[in-house]
Amino acid sequence: MAQRLVTQTDDNPIPSYVPIYDRLYADIVDGVYPAGTQLPGEAALAEKYGVSRNTLRQALTILNEDRMIRKKQGKGTFITYDPSRRSVLGCHVNPVLDCALQAVDEIKMSYNYGPPTEVAQQKLGIRASDIVMASDNLYCSEGLAVGYSFVQIPVRYISAFNIDLNRQGQADELVNRRIFEAAAKARISVKVVAAEENVTGHLSVQPGQPVLYIEDVLFGRESAGLARCKFYLNPAFYDVEFVL
Structure with a gap:
């Protein structure tokens, strides 16, 4: 006991x-x-x-x-205590799902393919000629938008996951689980920022309201940049713990 x-x-x-x-x-x-x-x-x-x-x-x-x-x-x-909830640092998890105080019951996704931004090139160590999958993801609980993420994944690594993005649910599996499970290490930065228009358009927050911003750059076993993830979390719905 x-x-x-x-x-x-x-x-x-x-x-x-x-x-x-x-x-x-x-x-x-x-x-x-x-x-x-x-x-x-x-x-x-x-x-x-x-x-x-x-x-x-x-x-x-x-x-x-x-x-x-x-x-x-x-x-x-x-x-709301969940014994399976893990810390963001120490094992690689999706904080918008694994640190939520109440279950995320709906994910709205949209994604496309295109060249990487200069920031993505720098942080993932990829070329301007590479193609990335860019995914916008809105996470809802009981009808409220509690978290938002923008994820960029180099297309050349997607085949290694044996994912068929034409099948229902496979994009969700890739973006929200598989890239985190495959990561050997991560570079994480955390800030509390004032919600701007790009955030208030997604989350149930007012302009200027504090939100938790997490940037998580995931790397494979050979230091290959697997994904760059930007998370915006409404603090009222999250409990994020870091173990150093």
Whole structure:
């Protein structure tokens, strides 16, 4: 069972909500309340754990701040802790999918082929004569656009993935999974930027609102540039952790 260290001194007694917070935290981590499921109501939880509803609410507030749970107006409280969620650095994942606080249930993609931009040439180590697949991707959860990405992949590497882009779902598989699984290393930069027109046209954010920007340049085993990915994430829907 997951344990959290609680230290108590006589001069500074533990607030009444801390033990219930610890018990709920452990139960969430241990899968008593699986990811994505709805927590029982406050009355039921207070009775189960033997605390007042006021004490329970204090514990739930901290769990919400810790992004273990998420309160949805008029719907209830849901578990957002996901034991399968991995850090962006340390293993190569698609942050817009793997770091979302609630499941991405729709991806809208459009892609074309053309010459690489000068920036893509420099960062991927490719020639101006190379052709790249350029994909615009919008990620939605419960009807809201929560993330957007622009991905460039040199066409000469696509055949190595045994992908048939004429088949339904294969472009999604390539852009959102396979390039990350194939990467041997990555160069990642992260910034908080003010949303500009190119972002507000995709995400459910207002101009000037802070968004999380991640540039992820993926490299193969022989340092070949596999892809350049630009992600824009609405911070309200993401929990991104970096492990150095």
